[in-house]
Amino acid sequence: MILASASPVGLLLGAAAALAYAVPALAARAIGGAGARRVLLLAWLLHGLLLAWNLFGGAPRFGFAPALSITVWLVLTAYVVESQLYPQLRARWALAGFGTLAIVLALVFPGGPLPPTSSPLLPLHWALGLSAYGLFAAAVAHGWLMTRAEVQMRQAAQAVEGGVPLLTLERLMFRFVAAGFVLLTLTMLAGIFFGEHLYGSSYTGWRWDHKRVFTLLSWLTFALLLIGRSQFGWRGRRAVRVLYIGAGLLLLGYAGSRFVLEVLLGRIA
CATH class of the missing domain: 1.20.120 (Four Helix Bundle (Hemerythrin (Met), subunit A))
Structure with a gap:
């Protein structure tokens, strides 16, 4: 504590x-x-x-x-x-x-x-993962701004997001999603192929635990979002909803699992 x-x-x-x-x-x-x-x-x-x-x-x-x-x-x-x-x-x-x-x-x-036995490259691996978290979180923030601006525009209550066009917010959102997807892919590949080197003796091999399942589901969701954008022109609320689902799954993948371990179960390791 x-x-x-x-x-x-x-x-x-x-x-x-x-x-x-x-x-x-x-x-x-x-x-x-x-x-x-x-x-x-x-x-x-x-x-x-x-x-x-x-x-x-x-x-x-x-x-x-x-x-x-x-x-x-x-x-x-x-x-x-x-x-x-x-x-x-x-x-x-x-x-x-x-x-x-x-x-x-x-x-x-x-x-x-x-872990004291981890590789010096482990911080780099975590930096990739956290950067992916940050980029997707920024995409979620832009999705929220875009949704709020759309509601304001329909209600004609005030200018749309202080003058930032909806298309600009949408374009920024998808740029963050694409960049986050690249980093998340690199993080997953590093964990799959270099897990033993990264974590040393604390690595127990690949297993389908909650962290990996939720992370893989989030990766598939973001891939679907990018494909839907490029092939089917997904935009607006549909795109934001898919983004929220992917971000929620990613949050459960590490932060959610660690929250259960650290807070609910009282395990720090």
């Missing part, structure tokens, strides 16, 4: 980042758009420092909550870059709320230490 696993520096960085995220999440109107952007950027930087400290500042630990924390940070990285190109995007309050939640979860459930 948090008191036994987190260092004072990690606790300080985590608390500062969580509080910084909470400001635009709860008081965006009070501080204004420019102020919310600056505070969100500060929170993103503190979050990055926290992740770096957890990785290099001591014995690294990993679990479902750190995985979610890294995923949220990657999504925010994509948002920080995109907001320079499309300043009309309006998702700061939601992303800031997810940032606060992810950091608190990672502090409370820091996971277990990395």
